[in-house]
Amino acid sequence: MGNELLPVRPLRRDDLPVDTIELARFMIGKYLVHDLPQGRLTGRIVETEAYPVGDSTSHAFVGRRPHNGAMFLSRGHAYVRLTYGLSYMLNMSAEEAEVGAGILFRAIEPLEGLPxxxxxxxxVPLRDLARGPGRLTMALGVGQSFNGRDLCTGSGLWIGVIETREAPIGVTTRIGLSREMHRRLRFFEPGSTFVSGPRRLLPMPHGGA
Structure with missing residues (x-):
């Protein structure tokens, strides 16, 4: 491909489903892009998790606070949080403004800006560059300063799409939670080696949330 960039079109807010679960499903196969002075970093989203309204494991469950305000922005804004003092997690707000819900970007397949x-x-092997939410933010250079950023602008850190045929989407339970573990709110690209977590948790794409 040389220096030619992938033909990623920015997603606008109106392109995004309002419902949190549908948004998490919709984002599989879409793209995360980070434009830097040194070049563009691009990855295809292969794994997400939904944290819908009323979910007791969601950071929005306690209501709006200074630390979680980005989750109450209209869908398509970044919510970045530090977990266990070690890793940043990149989430995206869902629903309408002031509702409080989001999805977690768990893994991408790195495509551009590999160096x-x-x-x-x-x-780190290519397979593990961004396989898992903490690795994803490290590979893309995303930290706390991105909290609250609008991901629908087509500049800086943004989400996009390449017009292709719709692919199958797998669904299973979420990972690493102590409550509501039974809920099928984790979506992934079947067959992708870039999806995180144990292989046994990745059934073929039949089922729903």
Missing amino acids: LMEARRPG
């Missing part, structure tokens, strides 16, 4: 990603995660 820049590898510089942030030296010695």
Whole structure:
């Protein structure tokens, strides 16, 4: 492909489903892009989790607070949180403004800007560059300063799409929770080696949330 960039079209807010679960499903096969002075970082989204309204595991469950305000913005805004003092997690707000819900980006397949990603995660195989939410943010260079950013602008850190045929989407239970573990709110690209978590948790794409 040379220096030609992938033909990723920015997603606008009106393109995004309002419902949190549908949004998490919709984002599989879409793209996360981070434009930097050094070049563009692009990855296809292969795994998400939904944290809908009323979910007791959601950071929005306690109501709007200074630390979770980005979850109450209209759908398509970044909510970045630090987990266990170690890793940043990139989420995106869902629903209408002031509702409080979101989806978690769990994994991407790195496609563009691989040298820049590898510089942030030296010695790591391609498969593991962004396989898992903490690895994803490290590879893309996303930290707390991105909290509240509008991901529908087509600049900086943004979400996009390439017009292709619709692919199958798998669904299973979420990972690493102590409550509401039974809910089928984790979506993934079947067959992708870039999806995180144990292989046994990745059934073929038949089922629903």
